[in-house]
Amino acid sequence: MGVEDTAWTSLKTRICELEALEAVIQLLEWDQQTMMPPGGSAHRGVQLATISALMHDKTSDPQLGEWLGVLSDSDDPHVMAAVRNLGRSHRRAVQIPSRLVADIATASNVGFGAWMAAREANDFGQFEGALERLVSLRRDEVACQGPAAHPYDHLLEQYDPGSTTAQLQPMFARLRPELANFIDTVSSRPRPKSVSGKWAVNDQRCFSHSVISTLGFRLNDGRLDSAAHPFTVGMGRNDVRLTTHLYEDDLLGGLTGTIHEAGHGMYEQGLPADLAGTSIAAAAGMGLHESQSRFWENVIGRSLPFFEWLVPLIKQHFPDDNLSPADWYGHANRVERSLIRIQADEATYNLHIIIRFELELALLSGELSVADLPDAWNAAYRDLLGVSPDSPNDGVLQDVHWSNGLFGYFPSYTIGNLYAASFRYQMQDDVPDMWTNVADGDFGPVLAWLRDKVHRHGHSLDAPDIFRAAVGDRDPVADLMAHLNERQAALNLN
Ligand SMILES: [Zn+2]
Numbered sequence: 001m002g003v004e005d006t007a008w009t010s011l012k013t014r015i016c017e018l019e020a021l022e023a024v025i026q027l028l029e030w031d032q033q034t035m036m037p038p039g040g041s042a043h044r045g046v047q048l049a050t051i052s053a054l055m056h057d058k059t060s061d062p063q064l065g066e067w068l069g070v071l072s073d074s075d076d077p078h079v080m081a082a083v084r085n086l087g088r089s090h091r092r093a094v095q096i097p098s099r100l101v102a103d104i105a106t107a108s109n110v111g112f113g114a115w116m117a118a119r120e121a122n123d124f125g126q127f128e129g130a131l132e133r134l135v136s137l138r139r140d141e142v143a144c145q146g147p148a149a150h151p152y153d154h155l156l157e158q159y160d161p162g163s164t165t166a167q168l169q170p171m172f173a174r175l176r177p178e179l180a181n182f183i184d185t186v187s188s189r190p191r192p193k194s195v196s197g198k199w200a201v202n203d204q205r206c207f208s209h210s211v212i213s214t215l216g217f218r219l220n221d222g223r224l225d226s227a228a229h230p231f232t233v234g235m236g237r238n239d240v241r242l243t244t245h246l247y248e249d250d251l252l253g254g255l256t257g258t259i260h261e262a263g264h265g266m267y268e269q270g271l272p273a274d275l276a277g278t279s280i281a282a283a284a285g286m287g288l289h290e291s292q293s294r295f296w297e298n299v300i301g302r303s304l305p306f307f308e309w310l311v312p313l314i315k316q317h318f319p320d321d322n323l324s325p326a327d328w329y330g331h332a333n334r335v336e337r338s339l340i341r342i343q344a345d346e347a348t349y350n351l352h353i354i355i356r357f358e359l360e361l362a363l364l365s366g367e368l369s370v371a372d373l374p375d376a377w378n379a380a381y382r383d384l385l386g387v388s389p390d391s392p393n394d395g396v397l398q399d400v401h402w403s404n405g406l407f408g409y410f411p412s413y414t415i416g417n418l419y420a421a422s423f424r425y426q427m428q429d430d431v432p433d434m435w436t437n438v439a440d441g442d443f444g445p446v447l448a449w450l451r452d453k454v455h456r457h458g459h460s461l462d463a464p465d466i467f468r469a470a471v472g473d474r475d476p477v478a479d480l481m482a483h484l485n486e487r488q489a490a491l492n493l494n
Contacts, residue, residue: 085459131373160287192334211259216444216447232265303435350480353411
């Protein structure tokens with residue numbers, strides 16, 4: 001065996017260990033949020049910290065660096081993809097001192113506690129010091145990682161490898177005024193009626209299972225459970241756990257969340273089985289992951305053909321429900337200026353993200369101080385959305401992300417919406433009958449397209465390259481605006 005073969009064999013063994021440890025962390029976290037009794041939280045903290053430390057040792061190991069070096073000019077594209085993927089985490093693990101990693105973990109813990117207390121008191125002052133500490137530690141972390149085209153790139157890379165600030169800034173800068181105009185125009189028109197009713201939660205469970213299995217989520221290789229804040233984890237393509245939150249008085253609110261998570265889940269179930277243990281049978285990033293959840297939730301799940309298929313199914317599970325496909329379609333496509341990101345409609349949502357992205361850039365570059373953040377937040381909402389939070393809880397304190405030291409994550413949501421819009425138009429070209437298929441409840445052709453263009457690549461390519469290979473030179477900003485405009489235009493015909 002040559003030096004390269006030996007290094008590749010050793011590297012694959014290490015990747016298998018890391019993938020197994022990662023899956024254990026996912027399973028522990030799933031259990032924590034679905035099954036674990038409250039008393040278990042201290043034990044769980046120790047278990048998670050132990051496994052994370054083990055993963056850090058195995059990732060920063062100098063031997064791993066040697067294998068990566070030996071393989072760095074391999075001719076095999078799979079080997080090169082593995083070297084790129086693992087090289088990123090190895091570089092981070094080596095460059096960021098353990099002391100700093102531990103400080104960030106502690107500050108995140110403190111930050112979360114301070115944020116909860118600040119929310120309780122509706123008082124930003126109680127969170128300010130903890131947030132200052134987190135911003136300063138993240139700036140140290142960025143500084144350890146050496147020069148980059150933009151320091152924020154180091155943060156983005158953890159969630160969206162391959163995306164850069166230089167690429168996102170102009171795209172978001174174009175989207176910003178177009179969305180603001182769109183929301184202005186739509187807000188001046190009469191809004192479709194919202195629907196109301198009662199749908200027993202137990203019946204919704206059975207209904208949800210029926211919807212997601214028809215979409216293509218394999219229930220033999222996955223589960224759907226309840227959680228306060230829905231999320232999805234994949235321990236491998238044959239064990240994918242979805243969670244959802246159902247509401248007795250809001251059938252669509254629960255269903256769109258369930259479909260969103262099933263979109264994440266179908267991506268996990270479609271990762272290339274034959275490449276397990278190579279670091280390639282993994283999602284290519286959170287932006288692409290969100291494109292899958294948002295494609296199913298918004299592009300499919302808020303379309304009129306979808307409701308044409310869904311209404312008879314609703315009738316089977318809830319015989320008293322007499323709402324028409326047009327009623328549901330109107331309700332699902334209401335646009336309104338809002339203060340709270342997680343309650344925002346499909347269009348406005350992106351403005352909430354752009355505001356956070358711009359504030360993060362300013363905080364991390366030092367242009368904006370944490371003390372000035374609440375004013376900057378309120379000013380951005382006034383300028384861009386024309387609404388003004390009258391309390392910190394409805395403003396700067398609304399999201400959990402920063403309290404955990406999570407910076408660089410928010411853009412993934414809008415990247416996901418942009419990718420999903422271009423996937424829609426490319427799919428319409430490639431699968432001309434797609435909307436008839438959807439109205440017939442035949443989602444196979446839609447899923448097959450996503451499997452072929454997105455899922456099967458795993459992380460052999462970075463997300464921006466998978467996107468380009470799927471849609472060519474389509475313009476995602478133009479596609480997202482076209483998608484939103486079409487949705488509103490169809491409303492007016494009703
Ligand atoms: Zn999601």
